[in-house]
Amino acid sequence: MALTIAVVGVGLIGGSFALAAKQAGIARRVLGVSSPATLGKALALGIVDEGMTLEEAAPQADLILLSATIQSIIETMPRLRGLVRAGAIVTDAGSTKRAIVKAAQAVAEMEFIGGHPMAGKEKGGVEEADPSLFQGRLWVLTTEDGVTSPRFDELQELVRTIGAKPVRMSAAQHDAAVARTSHLPQLLSTALAASLEQSFHQETPVLAGPGLLDATRLALSPFPVWKDILATNRDEIRTAMAEYLNEWQTQFDALSGEGDLEAQFTRAAAFAKRLRD
Amino acid sequence: MALTIAVVGVGLIGGSFALAAKQAGIARRVLGVSSPATLGKALALGIVDEGMTLEEAAPQADLILLSATIQSIIETMPRLRGLVRAGAIVTDAGSTKRAIVKAAQAVAEMEFIGGHPMAGKEKGGVEEADPSLFQGRLWVLTTEDGVTSPRFDELQELVRTIGAKPVRMSAAQHDAAVARTSHLPQLLSTALAASLEQSFHQETPVLAGPGLLDATRLALSPFPVWKDILATNRDEIRTAMAEYLNEWQTQFDALSGEGDLEAQFTRAAAFAKRLRD
Numbered sequence: 001m002a003l004t005i006a007v008v009g010v011g012l013i014g015g016s017f018a019l020a021a022k023q024a025g026i027a028r029r030v031l032g033v034s035s036p037a038t039l040g041k042a043l044a045l046g047i048v049d050e051g052m053t054l055e056e057a058a059p060q061a062d063l064i065l066l067s068a069t070i071q072s073i074i075e076t077m078p079r080l081r082g083l084v085r086a087g088a089i090v091t092d093a094g095s096t097k098r099a100i101v102k103a104a105q106a107v108a109e110m111e112f113i114g115g116h117p118m119a120g121k122e123k124g125g126v127e128e129a130d131p132s133l134f135q136g137r138l139w140v141l142t143t144e145d146g147v148t149s150p151r152f153d154e155l156q157e158l159v160r161t162i163g164a165k166p167v168r169m170s171a172a173q174h175d176a177a178v179a180r181t182s183h184l185p186q187l188l189s190t191a192l193a194a195s196l197e198q199s200f201h202q203e204t205p206v207l208a209g210p211g212l213l214d215a216t217r218l219a220l221s222p223f224p225v226w227k228d229i230l231a232t233n234r235d236e237i238r239t240a241m242a243e244y245l246n247e248w249q250t251q252f253d254a255l256s257g258e259g260d261l262e263a264q265f266t267r268a269a270a271f272a273k274r275l276r277d
Numbered sequence: 278m279a280l281t282i283a284v285v286g287v288g289l290i291g292g293s294f295a296l297a298a299k300q301a302g303i304a305r306r307v308l309g310v311s312s313p314a315t316l317g318k319a320l321a322l323g324i325v326d327e328g329m330t331l332e333e334a335a336p337q338a339d340l341i342l343l344s345a346t347i348q349s350i351i352e353t354m355p356r357l358r359g360l361v362r363a364g365a366i367v368t369d370a371g372s373t374k375r376a377i378v379k380a381a382q383a384v385a386e387m388e389f390i391g392g393h394p395m396a397g398k399e400k401g402g403v404e405e406a407d408p409s410l411f412q413g414r415l416w417v418l419t420t421e422d423g424v425t426s427p428r429f430d431e432l433q434e435l436v437r438t439i440g441a442k443p444v445r446m447s448a449a450q451h452d453a454a455v456a457r458t459s460h461l462p463q464l465l466s467t468a469l470a471a472s473l474e475q476s477f478h479q480e481t482p483v484l485a486g487p488g489l490l491d492a493t494r495l496a497l498s499p500f501p502v503w504k505d506i507l508a509t510n511r512d513e514i515r516t517a518m519a520e521y522l523n524e525w526q527t528q529f530d531a532l533s534g535e536g537d538l539e540a541q542f543t544r545a546a547a548f549a550k551r552l553r554d
Contacts, residue, residue, distance in 0.1 A: 119486070137486075138482070140484065177482075177483075180472070180477075181473065181489050185489055185492035188492065190524075190542055190545040191525050191545070192462060192465060193549045194541045194544045195517075195521045196457055199517075199520065200548075204454075205415070205454075208395070208415075209414075211494070212459065212552065213552065214494045215462035215466065215491070216545075216548070216552060217549070219546055219548070221542075221546070222546070227538075238532050240476075241525075244469065246472070247467075247468035255514055256515070261467075261503070261504075262500050264468075264471045265500035266500065267474045268467040268470035268496040269497055271470045271477075271493070271496070272497045274483075276490070
Protein backbone atom coordinates (compact mmCIF):
# COMPACT_ATOMS: atom_id res chain seq x y z
CA MET A 1 0.00 0.00 0.00
CA ALA A 2 1.57 3.29 -1.10
CA LEU A 3 -1.10 5.94 -1.35
CA THR A 4 -1.33 9.53 -2.47
CA ILE A 5 -3.02 11.20 0.49
CA ALA A 6 -4.70 14.61 0.44
CA VAL A 7 -4.97 16.25 3.84
CA VAL A 8 -7.51 19.09 3.78
CA GLY A 9 -6.84 21.22 6.86
CA VAL A 10 -3.28 20.60 8.04
CA GLY A 11 -3.52 21.13 11.80
CA LEU A 12 -2.64 18.90 14.74
CA ILE A 13 -4.82 15.99 13.59
CA GLY A 14 -4.22 16.25 9.83
CA GLY A 15 -0.49 16.79 10.33
CA SER A 16 -0.19 13.91 12.79
CA PHE A 17 -2.07 11.64 10.38
CA ALA A 18 0.31 12.61 7.55
CA LEU A 19 3.37 11.90 9.70
CA ALA A 20 1.95 8.61 11.00
CA ALA A 21 1.05 7.45 7.48
CA LYS A 22 4.54 8.31 6.24
CA GLN A 23 6.19 6.55 9.16
CA ALA A 24 4.06 3.43 8.58
CA GLY A 25 5.04 3.40 4.90
CA ILE A 26 1.43 3.93 3.79
CA ALA A 27 1.88 7.33 2.15
CA ARG A 28 3.74 7.71 -1.10
CA ARG A 29 2.94 11.39 -1.30
CA VAL A 30 1.03 13.79 0.97
CA LEU A 31 -0.76 16.73 -0.67
CA GLY A 32 -1.68 19.53 1.71
CA VAL A 33 -4.68 21.84 1.33
CA SER A 34 -4.56 24.67 3.87
CA SER A 35 -3.79 28.37 4.24
CA PRO A 36 -0.47 29.50 2.70
CA ALA A 37 0.98 30.16 6.19
CA THR A 38 0.11 26.67 7.44
CA LEU A 39 1.36 25.04 4.25
CA GLY A 40 4.65 26.87 4.62
CA LYS A 41 5.14 25.39 8.10
CA ALA A 42 3.93 21.92 7.03
CA LEU A 43 6.35 21.85 4.07
CA ALA A 44 9.22 23.03 6.27
CA LEU A 45 8.46 20.32 8.83
CA GLY A 46 8.28 17.62 6.14
CA ILE A 47 4.64 16.91 6.98
CA VAL A 48 3.32 17.50 3.45
CA ASP A 49 5.21 17.05 0.18
CA GLU A 50 3.28 19.60 -1.81
CA GLY A 51 0.73 22.33 -1.14
CA MET A 52 -2.14 22.91 -3.57
CA THR A 53 -5.84 23.72 -3.92
CA LEU A 54 -8.62 21.24 -3.21
CA GLU A 55 -9.44 21.19 -6.92
CA GLU A 56 -5.86 20.20 -7.72
CA ALA A 57 -5.38 17.70 -4.88
CA ALA A 58 -8.65 15.74 -4.84
CA PRO A 59 -8.41 14.14 -8.33
CA GLN A 60 -4.91 12.81 -7.56
CA ALA A 61 -5.70 11.31 -4.16
CA ASP A 62 -6.30 7.68 -3.19
CA LEU A 63 -7.34 8.90 0.24
CA ILE A 64 -8.79 12.29 1.19
CA LEU A 65 -8.82 13.25 4.89
CA LEU A 66 -10.94 16.29 5.75
CA SER A 67 -9.45 17.54 9.00
CA ALA A 68 -10.45 21.20 9.25
CA THR A 69 -13.26 22.46 11.53
CA ILE A 70 -16.70 20.84 11.33
CA GLN A 71 -18.22 23.82 9.53
CA SER A 72 -15.41 23.88 7.01
CA ILE A 73 -15.70 20.10 6.41
CA ILE A 74 -19.42 20.54 5.72
CA GLU A 75 -18.72 23.41 3.29
CA THR A 76 -16.06 21.35 1.51
CA MET A 77 -18.46 18.48 0.65
CA PRO A 78 -20.29 20.03 -2.34
CA ARG A 79 -16.95 21.19 -3.74
CA LEU A 80 -15.82 17.53 -3.94
CA ARG A 81 -18.59 16.68 -6.43
CA GLY A 82 -16.98 15.24 -9.58
CA LEU A 83 -13.44 15.69 -8.22
CA VAL A 84 -12.96 12.36 -6.43
CA ARG A 85 -11.35 9.42 -8.23
CA ALA A 86 -13.39 6.20 -8.52
CA GLY A 87 -12.36 3.91 -5.69
CA ALA A 88 -10.83 6.66 -3.57
CA ILE A 89 -11.50 6.75 0.17
CA VAL A 90 -12.97 9.99 1.52
CA THR A 91 -13.04 10.38 5.28
CA ASP A 92 -12.82 13.08 7.94
CA ALA A 93 -11.78 13.78 11.51
CA GLY A 94 -14.62 16.00 12.73
CA SER A 95 -15.76 15.80 16.35
CA THR A 96 -19.45 15.30 15.48
CA LYS A 97 -20.67 13.01 12.74
CA ARG A 98 -24.35 13.38 11.80
CA ALA A 99 -24.14 16.77 10.09
CA ILE A 100 -20.98 15.81 8.22
CA VAL A 101 -22.30 12.43 7.05
CA LYS A 102 -25.51 14.13 5.89
CA ALA A 103 -23.56 16.70 3.88
CA ALA A 104 -21.48 13.90 2.34
CA GLN A 105 -24.54 11.86 1.35
CA ALA A 106 -25.72 14.76 -0.81
CA VAL A 107 -22.64 14.34 -3.00
CA ALA A 108 -23.45 11.78 -5.72
CA GLU A 109 -21.03 9.01 -6.60
CA MET A 110 -18.77 9.52 -3.59
CA GLU A 111 -18.39 6.93 -0.84
CA PHE A 112 -17.74 8.77 2.40
CA ILE A 113 -16.74 7.13 5.68
CA GLY A 114 -17.11 9.37 8.71
CA GLY A 115 -14.18 9.27 11.11
CA HIS A 116 -13.28 10.58 14.57
CA PRO A 117 -9.90 9.91 16.13
CA MET A 118 -10.31 10.28 19.93
CA ALA A 119 -6.96 11.97 20.33
CA GLY A 120 -5.71 15.49 20.91
CA LYS A 121 -3.36 17.73 22.82
CA GLU A 122 -3.82 20.80 24.97
CA LYS A 123 -2.26 22.87 22.17
CA GLY A 124 -3.32 22.54 18.55
CA GLY A 125 -1.64 23.57 15.30
CA VAL A 126 0.56 21.85 12.75
CA GLU A 127 3.67 22.59 14.86
CA GLU A 128 2.30 20.12 17.43
CA ALA A 129 1.88 17.30 14.88
CA ASP A 130 3.14 13.98 16.25
CA PRO A 131 3.19 10.61 14.44
CA SER A 132 2.42 8.77 17.70
CA LEU A 133 -0.67 10.86 18.52
CA PHE A 134 -3.08 8.03 17.67
CA GLN A 135 -1.17 5.24 19.42
CA GLY A 136 -3.63 3.20 21.47
CA ARG A 137 -6.46 5.73 20.94
CA LEU A 138 -9.97 4.92 19.71
CA TRP A 139 -10.80 5.95 16.13
CA VAL A 140 -14.49 5.86 15.27
CA LEU A 141 -15.47 4.94 11.69
CA THR A 142 -19.12 5.31 10.77
CA THR A 143 -21.37 2.97 8.86
CA GLU A 144 -25.07 3.78 8.81
CA ASP A 145 -26.37 0.26 8.21
CA GLY A 146 -23.67 -1.77 9.95
CA VAL A 147 -22.54 -3.05 6.54
CA THR A 148 -18.95 -2.37 5.52
CA SER A 149 -17.54 -1.92 2.04
CA PRO A 150 -14.09 -2.85 0.71
CA ARG A 151 -13.07 0.80 1.21
CA PHE A 152 -14.31 0.73 4.80
CA ASP A 153 -12.24 -2.38 5.49
CA GLU A 154 -9.21 -0.75 3.88
CA LEU A 155 -9.56 2.41 5.98
CA GLN A 156 -10.08 0.34 9.12
CA GLU A 157 -6.87 -1.54 8.41
CA LEU A 158 -5.03 1.73 7.77
CA VAL A 159 -6.19 3.17 11.09
CA ARG A 160 -4.93 0.04 12.82
CA THR A 161 -1.58 0.31 11.04
CA ILE A 162 -0.95 3.76 12.52
CA GLY A 163 -1.60 2.41 16.03
CA ALA A 164 -5.21 3.38 16.68
CA LYS A 165 -8.12 1.13 17.66
CA PRO A 166 -10.96 1.36 15.13
CA VAL A 167 -14.53 1.34 16.52
CA ARG A 168 -17.48 0.91 14.16
CA MET A 169 -20.81 2.65 14.81
CA SER A 170 -23.41 4.87 13.13
CA ALA A 171 -23.08 8.66 13.09
CA ALA A 172 -26.07 8.87 15.45
CA GLN A 173 -24.54 6.40 17.91
CA HIS A 174 -21.30 8.36 17.80
CA ASP A 175 -22.95 11.70 18.47
CA ALA A 176 -24.97 10.28 21.36
CA ALA A 177 -21.85 8.78 22.92
CA VAL A 178 -19.60 11.85 22.64
CA ALA A 179 -22.39 14.12 23.91
CA ARG A 180 -21.92 12.22 27.19
CA THR A 181 -18.19 11.45 27.23
CA SER A 182 -16.85 14.68 25.76
CA HIS A 183 -19.36 17.51 25.30
CA LEU A 184 -21.06 17.21 28.70
CA PRO A 185 -17.71 17.11 30.60
CA GLN A 186 -16.60 20.18 28.62
CA LEU A 187 -19.72 22.12 29.58
CA LEU A 188 -19.43 21.06 33.24
CA SER A 189 -15.82 22.22 33.42
CA THR A 190 -16.61 25.51 31.68
CA ALA A 191 -19.63 26.19 33.92
CA LEU A 192 -17.55 25.40 37.03
CA ALA A 193 -14.72 27.74 36.06
CA ALA A 194 -17.17 30.46 35.00
CA SER A 195 -19.03 30.15 38.31
CA LEU A 196 -15.82 30.33 40.34
CA GLU A 197 -14.66 33.31 38.29
CA GLN A 198 -17.70 35.12 39.73
CA SER A 199 -16.99 34.00 43.33
CA PHE A 200 -13.27 34.62 43.57
CA HIS A 201 -12.27 38.17 42.87
CA GLN A 202 -8.74 38.93 41.89
CA GLU A 203 -7.69 39.65 45.47
CA THR A 204 -9.37 36.55 47.00
CA PRO A 205 -7.10 33.52 47.44
CA VAL A 206 -8.58 30.52 45.64
CA LEU A 207 -8.32 27.58 48.05
CA ALA A 208 -7.41 25.16 45.29
CA GLY A 209 -6.09 21.64 45.52
CA PRO A 210 -5.13 19.29 42.67
CA GLY A 211 -8.78 18.24 42.24
CA LEU A 212 -9.75 21.72 41.08
CA LEU A 213 -6.95 21.72 38.50
CA ASP A 214 -8.31 18.47 37.03
CA ALA A 215 -11.87 19.78 37.12
CA THR A 216 -11.00 23.00 35.27
CA ARG A 217 -8.55 21.63 32.67
CA LEU A 218 -11.19 21.34 29.94
CA ALA A 219 -12.27 24.92 30.65
CA LEU A 220 -9.01 26.03 29.00
CA SER A 221 -10.38 24.87 25.61
CA PRO A 222 -10.93 27.70 23.14
CA PHE A 223 -14.51 28.52 22.16
CA PRO A 224 -14.08 28.43 18.35
CA VAL A 225 -13.51 24.64 18.48
CA TRP A 226 -16.63 24.18 20.61
CA LYS A 227 -18.91 26.51 18.66
CA ASP A 228 -19.27 23.99 15.79
CA ILE A 229 -19.49 20.97 18.08
CA LEU A 230 -22.30 22.50 20.10
CA ALA A 231 -24.10 23.71 16.97
CA THR A 232 -24.10 20.24 15.37
CA ASN A 233 -25.02 18.16 18.44
CA ARG A 234 -27.54 20.30 20.35
CA ASP A 235 -30.23 17.65 20.80
CA GLU A 236 -27.96 14.92 22.16
CA ILE A 237 -26.14 17.34 24.46
CA ARG A 238 -29.43 18.57 25.87
CA THR A 239 -30.52 14.97 26.51
CA ALA A 240 -27.20 14.24 28.21
CA MET A 241 -27.62 17.37 30.36
CA ALA A 242 -31.11 16.24 31.38
CA GLU A 243 -29.81 12.79 32.37
CA TYR A 244 -27.03 14.44 34.35
CA LEU A 245 -29.56 16.67 36.10
CA ASN A 246 -31.22 13.58 37.63
CA GLU A 247 -27.99 12.78 39.48
CA TRP A 248 -27.60 16.44 40.43
CA GLN A 249 -31.14 16.47 41.84
CA THR A 250 -30.31 13.43 43.99
CA GLN A 251 -27.39 15.43 45.40
CA PHE A 252 -29.43 18.54 46.02
CA ASP A 253 -32.13 16.48 47.78
CA ALA A 254 -29.54 14.71 49.95
CA LEU A 255 -28.05 18.08 50.96
CA SER A 256 -31.55 19.18 51.94
CA GLY A 257 -31.82 16.16 54.21
CA GLU A 258 -33.63 13.73 51.90
CA GLY A 259 -31.78 10.48 51.25
CA ASP A 260 -28.06 9.98 51.17
CA LEU A 261 -25.42 9.79 48.48
CA GLU A 262 -23.66 6.56 49.29
CA ALA A 263 -25.26 4.60 46.42
CA GLN A 264 -24.47 7.40 43.94
CA PHE A 265 -20.83 7.67 45.06
CA THR A 266 -20.48 3.89 44.78
CA ARG A 267 -21.89 3.77 41.24
CA ALA A 268 -19.75 6.75 40.21
CA ALA A 269 -16.55 5.25 41.60
CA ALA A 270 -17.28 1.94 39.84
CA PHE A 271 -17.63 3.73 36.49
CA ALA A 272 -14.50 5.83 37.06
CA LYS A 273 -12.55 2.64 37.84
CA ARG A 274 -13.95 0.90 34.74
CA LEU A 275 -12.69 3.79 32.59
CA ARG A 276 -9.19 3.25 33.97
CA ASP A 277 -9.08 -0.54 33.45
CA MET B 278 11.83 24.69 69.08
CA ALA B 279 11.66 21.02 70.08
CA LEU B 280 8.08 20.06 70.81
CA THR B 281 6.23 17.06 72.09
CA ILE B 282 3.53 16.56 69.47
CA ALA B 283 0.39 14.46 69.91
CA VAL B 284 -1.16 13.29 66.64
CA VAL B 285 -4.72 12.13 67.17
CA GLY B 286 -5.66 10.05 64.11
CA VAL B 287 -2.47 8.85 62.43
CA GLY B 288 -3.47 8.62 58.77
CA LEU B 289 -2.03 10.21 55.63
CA ILE B 290 -2.26 13.79 56.97
CA GLY B 291 -1.35 13.14 60.60
CA GLY B 292 1.49 10.80 59.62
CA SER B 293 2.86 13.25 57.03
CA PHE B 294 2.72 16.05 59.59
CA ALA B 295 4.67 13.93 62.09
CA LEU B 296 7.33 13.08 59.50
CA ALA B 297 7.59 16.68 58.28
CA ALA B 298 7.92 18.01 61.85
CA LYS B 299 10.64 15.46 62.61
CA GLN B 300 12.51 16.26 59.42
CA ALA B 301 12.34 20.00 60.17
CA GLY B 302 13.72 19.39 63.69
CA ILE B 303 10.53 20.72 65.30
CA ALA B 304 9.44 17.50 67.00
CA ARG B 305 11.31 16.11 69.98
CA ARG B 306 8.77 13.31 70.43
CA VAL B 307 5.62 12.30 68.55
CA LEU B 308 2.86 10.61 70.53
CA GLY B 309 0.32 8.74 68.43
CA VAL B 310 -3.33 8.25 69.33
CA SER B 311 -5.01 5.83 66.91
CA SER B 312 -6.27 2.26 66.58
CA PRO B 313 -3.78 -0.43 67.68
CA ALA B 314 -3.37 -1.62 64.07
CA THR B 315 -2.54 1.88 62.82
CA LEU B 316 -0.20 2.56 65.73
CA GLY B 317 1.63 -0.68 64.97
CA LYS B 318 2.30 0.50 61.41
CA ALA B 319 3.15 4.05 62.49
CA LEU B 320 5.68 2.80 65.07
CA ALA B 321 7.25 0.40 62.56
CA LEU B 322 7.58 3.21 60.01
CA GLY B 323 9.16 5.55 62.59
CA ILE B 324 6.29 8.02 62.22
CA VAL B 325 5.38 8.06 65.93
CA ASP B 326 7.67 7.37 68.88
CA GLU B 327 5.03 6.07 71.23
CA GLY B 328 1.38 5.02 71.04
CA MET B 329 -1.01 5.87 73.87
CA THR B 330 -4.53 7.02 74.75
CA LEU B 331 -5.77 10.58 74.34
CA GLU B 332 -5.90 10.91 78.11
CA GLU B 333 -2.23 9.95 78.38
CA ALA B 334 -0.99 11.95 75.40
CA ALA B 335 -2.80 15.29 75.73
CA PRO B 336 -1.30 16.42 79.10
CA GLN B 337 2.26 15.85 77.79
CA ALA B 338 1.84 17.64 74.47
CA ASP B 339 3.02 21.11 73.44
CA LEU B 340 1.03 20.70 70.22
CA ILE B 341 -2.04 18.53 69.62
CA LEU B 342 -3.06 17.85 66.02
CA LEU B 343 -6.52 16.33 65.58
CA SER B 344 -6.34 14.61 62.21
CA ALA B 345 -9.04 11.95 62.24
CA THR B 346 -12.40 12.34 60.42
CA ILE B 347 -14.51 15.47 61.02
CA GLN B 348 -17.05 13.60 63.14
CA SER B 349 -14.33 12.05 65.24
CA ILE B 350 -12.59 15.44 65.73
CA ILE B 351 -15.89 16.91 66.95
CA GLU B 352 -16.38 14.00 69.37
CA THR B 353 -12.83 14.39 70.70
CA MET B 354 -13.32 18.02 71.76
CA PRO B 355 -15.25 17.50 75.05
CA ARG B 356 -12.76 14.78 76.00
CA LEU B 357 -9.96 17.38 75.91
CA ARG B 358 -11.53 19.39 78.74
CA GLY B 359 -9.00 19.71 81.56
CA LEU B 360 -6.37 17.62 79.73
CA VAL B 361 -4.55 20.31 77.75
CA ARG B 362 -1.44 21.96 79.18
CA ALA B 363 -1.53 25.75 79.64
CA GLY B 364 0.13 27.31 76.61
CA ALA B 365 -0.29 24.24 74.39
CA ILE B 366 -1.43 24.64 70.79
CA VAL B 367 -4.50 22.64 69.79
CA THR B 368 -5.29 22.47 66.10
CA ASP B 369 -6.84 20.11 63.53
CA ALA B 370 -6.77 19.11 59.89
CA GLY B 371 -10.49 18.66 59.17
CA SER B 372 -11.87 19.54 55.71
CA THR B 373 -14.63 21.79 57.07
CA LYS B 374 -14.16 24.27 59.87
CA ARG B 375 -17.35 25.78 61.33
CA ALA B 376 -18.65 22.66 63.11
CA ILE B 377 -15.20 21.87 64.49
CA VAL B 378 -14.47 25.40 65.71
CA LYS B 379 -17.89 25.51 67.36
CA ALA B 380 -17.24 22.23 69.19
CA ALA B 381 -13.84 23.56 70.33
CA GLN B 382 -15.31 26.82 71.63
CA ALA B 383 -17.45 24.83 74.06
CA VAL B 384 -14.30 23.57 75.79
CA ALA B 385 -13.31 26.08 78.50
CA GLU B 386 -9.71 27.23 78.91
CA MET B 387 -8.47 25.76 75.64
CA GLU B 388 -7.25 27.89 72.76
CA PHE B 389 -8.09 26.11 69.54
CA ILE B 390 -6.87 27.14 66.08
CA GLY B 391 -8.73 25.49 63.23
CA GLY B 392 -6.51 24.20 60.43
CA HIS B 393 -6.90 22.74 56.95
CA PRO B 394 -3.89 21.69 54.89
CA MET B 395 -4.95 21.71 51.22
CA ALA B 396 -3.00 18.56 50.41
CA GLY B 397 -3.77 14.91 49.81
CA LYS B 398 -3.15 11.87 47.67
CA GLU B 399 -5.37 9.50 45.74
CA LYS B 400 -4.70 6.85 48.38
CA GLY B 401 -4.94 7.55 52.11
CA GLY B 402 -3.57 5.71 55.13
CA VAL B 403 -0.48 5.98 57.29
CA GLU B 404 1.51 3.85 54.79
CA GLU B 405 1.21 6.78 52.35
CA ALA B 406 2.62 9.34 54.81
CA ASP B 407 5.17 11.62 53.15
CA PRO B 408 7.17 14.43 54.80
CA SER B 409 6.98 16.52 51.60
CA LEU B 410 3.17 16.30 51.30
CA PHE B 411 2.67 19.93 52.36
CA GLN B 412 5.46 21.43 50.26
CA GLY B 413 4.08 24.50 48.49
CA ARG B 414 0.48 23.73 49.50
CA LEU B 415 -1.93 26.15 51.17
CA TRP B 416 -2.66 25.56 54.88
CA VAL B 417 -5.65 27.45 56.23
CA LEU B 418 -5.52 28.61 59.87
CA THR B 419 -8.69 30.08 61.30
CA THR B 420 -9.17 33.17 63.40
CA GLU B 421 -12.73 34.31 64.01
CA ASP B 422 -12.00 37.97 64.68
CA GLY B 423 -8.91 38.45 62.50
CA VAL B 424 -6.82 38.86 65.65
CA THR B 425 -3.95 36.45 66.18
CA SER B 426 -2.47 35.22 69.44
CA PRO B 427 1.13 34.24 70.24
CA ARG B 428 0.08 30.60 69.76
CA PHE B 429 -1.45 31.41 66.38
CA ASP B 430 1.78 33.08 65.28
CA GLU B 431 3.78 30.10 66.50
CA LEU B 432 1.59 27.61 64.61
CA GLN B 433 1.73 29.78 61.49
CA GLU B 434 5.52 29.76 61.66
CA LEU B 435 5.55 25.99 62.16
CA VAL B 436 3.36 25.45 59.11
CA ARG B 437 5.76 27.60 57.11
CA THR B 438 8.74 25.60 58.41
CA ILE B 439 7.34 22.36 57.01
CA GLY B 440 6.98 23.98 53.58
CA ALA B 441 3.30 24.98 53.46
CA LYS B 442 1.82 28.43 52.80
CA PRO B 443 -0.37 29.55 55.71
CA VAL B 444 -3.60 31.42 54.83
CA ARG B 445 -5.55 33.18 57.55
CA MET B 446 -9.36 33.36 57.46
CA SER B 447 -12.47 32.69 59.55
CA ALA B 448 -14.09 29.25 59.70
CA ALA B 449 -17.06 30.64 57.77
CA GLN B 450 -14.85 32.11 55.03
CA HIS B 451 -13.06 28.78 54.76
CA ASP B 452 -16.24 26.76 54.46
CA ALA B 453 -17.65 29.11 51.81
CA ALA B 454 -14.45 28.90 49.77
CA VAL B 455 -14.03 25.11 49.86
CA ALA B 456 -17.72 24.59 49.07
CA ARG B 457 -16.81 26.13 45.69
CA THR B 458 -13.24 24.92 45.09
CA SER B 459 -13.51 21.40 46.50
CA HIS B 460 -17.01 20.20 47.41
CA LEU B 461 -18.78 21.43 44.25
CA PRO B 462 -16.12 19.90 41.91
CA GLN B 463 -16.43 16.62 43.83
CA LEU B 464 -20.20 16.54 43.37
CA LEU B 465 -19.93 17.45 39.66
CA SER B 466 -17.44 14.65 39.04
CA THR B 467 -19.53 12.13 40.98
CA ALA B 468 -22.76 13.13 39.21
CA LEU B 469 -21.00 12.89 35.82
CA ALA B 470 -19.61 9.41 36.47
CA ALA B 471 -22.93 8.25 37.96
CA SER B 472 -24.82 9.58 34.94
CA LEU B 473 -22.44 7.87 32.49
CA GLU B 474 -22.65 4.65 34.45
CA GLN B 475 -26.36 4.65 33.53
CA SER B 476 -25.69 5.38 29.83
CA PHE B 477 -22.84 3.00 29.11
CA HIS B 478 -23.67 -0.61 29.80
CA GLN B 479 -20.89 -3.07 30.33
CA GLU B 480 -20.85 -4.08 26.65
CA THR B 481 -20.94 -0.51 25.25
CA PRO B 482 -17.55 1.00 24.39
CA VAL B 483 -17.07 4.28 26.26
CA LEU B 484 -15.71 6.79 23.74
CA ALA B 485 -13.35 8.33 26.26
CA GLY B 486 -10.47 10.72 25.71
CA PRO B 487 -8.09 12.17 28.32
CA GLY B 488 -10.62 14.90 29.19
CA LEU B 489 -13.05 12.32 30.59
CA LEU B 490 -10.30 10.83 32.76
CA ASP B 491 -9.64 14.27 34.28
CA ALA B 492 -13.35 14.92 34.72
CA THR B 493 -13.96 11.63 36.56
CA ARG B 494 -10.82 11.49 38.74
CA LEU B 495 -12.56 12.97 41.81
CA ALA B 496 -15.36 10.43 41.37
CA LEU B 497 -12.90 7.79 42.61
CA SER B 498 -13.04 9.35 46.13
CA PRO B 499 -14.59 7.08 48.74
CA PHE B 500 -17.93 8.13 50.24
CA PRO B 501 -16.98 7.85 53.97
CA VAL B 502 -14.63 10.85 53.61
CA TRP B 503 -17.38 12.88 51.92
CA LYS B 504 -20.21 11.93 54.25
CA ASP B 505 -18.87 14.18 57.06
CA ILE B 506 -17.86 16.99 54.70
CA LEU B 507 -21.32 17.15 53.14
CA ALA B 508 -23.03 16.89 56.54
CA THR B 509 -21.07 19.84 57.99
CA ASN B 510 -21.23 22.20 55.00
CA ARG B 511 -24.72 21.68 53.53
CA ASP B 512 -25.74 25.33 53.36
CA GLU B 513 -22.63 26.61 51.59
CA ILE B 514 -22.61 23.69 49.16
CA ARG B 515 -26.23 24.33 48.25
CA THR B 516 -25.46 28.00 47.63
CA ALA B 517 -22.48 27.04 45.48
CA MET B 518 -24.70 24.62 43.52
CA ALA B 519 -27.25 27.37 42.95
CA GLU B 520 -24.56 29.75 41.66
CA TYR B 521 -23.28 27.01 39.38
CA LEU B 522 -26.79 26.40 38.07
CA ASN B 523 -26.87 29.96 36.67
CA GLU B 524 -23.97 29.11 34.36
CA TRP B 525 -25.58 25.78 33.51
CA GLN B 526 -28.83 27.58 32.60
CA THR B 527 -26.90 29.88 30.25
CA GLN B 528 -25.60 26.76 28.52
CA PHE B 529 -28.98 25.10 28.31
CA ASP B 530 -30.50 28.29 26.86
CA ALA B 531 -27.71 28.61 24.30
CA LEU B 532 -28.25 25.00 23.20
CA SER B 533 -31.93 25.82 22.77
CA GLY B 534 -30.98 28.65 20.44
CA GLU B 535 -30.99 31.57 22.89
CA GLY B 536 -27.69 33.43 23.19
CA ASP B 537 -24.24 32.01 22.72
CA LEU B 538 -21.53 30.75 25.00
CA GLU B 539 -18.52 32.71 23.82
CA ALA B 540 -18.51 35.08 26.82
CA GLN B 541 -18.89 32.19 29.27
CA PHE B 542 -16.08 30.18 27.66
CA THR B 543 -13.85 33.27 27.76
CA ARG B 544 -14.50 33.94 31.46
CA ALA B 545 -14.02 30.26 32.29
CA ALA B 546 -10.72 30.00 30.41
CA ALA B 547 -9.47 33.16 32.14
CA PHE B 548 -10.19 31.67 35.55
CA ALA B 549 -8.64 28.29 34.64
CA LYS B 550 -5.48 30.13 33.50
CA ARG B 551 -5.38 32.21 36.69
CA LEU B 552 -5.48 28.99 38.76
CA ARG B 553 -2.40 27.78 36.90
CA ASP B 554 -0.34 30.96 37.28
